[in-house]
Amino acid sequence: MEQDNGKVVEKDEVMQEEAEQNISDVGEQELDMSEKEPTVEEKYDTLNDNYIRLVAEFDNYRKRTIKEKAELIRSGGESVIVDVLPVVDNFERALKTIDSATDIVAIKKGTELIYQQLVKMLNDKGVKEIVTDNVDLDTELHEAITTLPVVEEERKGKIIDCTQKGYTLNDKVIRYAKVVVGE
Structure with a gap:
């Protein structure tokens, strides 16, 4: 029986140690939970930081779109100029041949063709x-x-x-x- 009492005493001691350990764990968890609960100042700092980042992100977006618009305007004129260059080339050819040409009808016809080329290019651009x-x-x-x-x-x-x-x-x-x- 003494042996049984020894085992019971041992079990009681083990259970008491486990209970004390559980109590200490619960106490630590309560401390951890109170530490994890952000204060009003921490919440403010977090929100303020998020706000500052958002404002900076929006400012960068605004600057980027302004730069993209300026580039679009610059390159938009480029396509028109590229399309006008063949018309300019044809005018230059016509000017070279005008001095030596004797056929007025051919000069008139060539000028009309260049004009039609220019009008077609403008129509293609929406004009x-x-x-x-x-x-x-x-x-x-x-x-x-x-x-x-x-x-x-x-x-x-x-x-x-x-x-x-x-x-x-x-x-x-x-x-x-x-x-x-x-x-």
């Missing part, structure tokens, strides 16, 4: 001529520079003459047509 032939004055497209009296009633308020062609680029007016209107 369109504003219509002015016998249409009503539209102040969104036309600029009336003067009026002329007309006898025919149906020509009143209509465009009689165009002194300078107007153009749109992708449906936006880039130059108003300067016109004479009947009154």
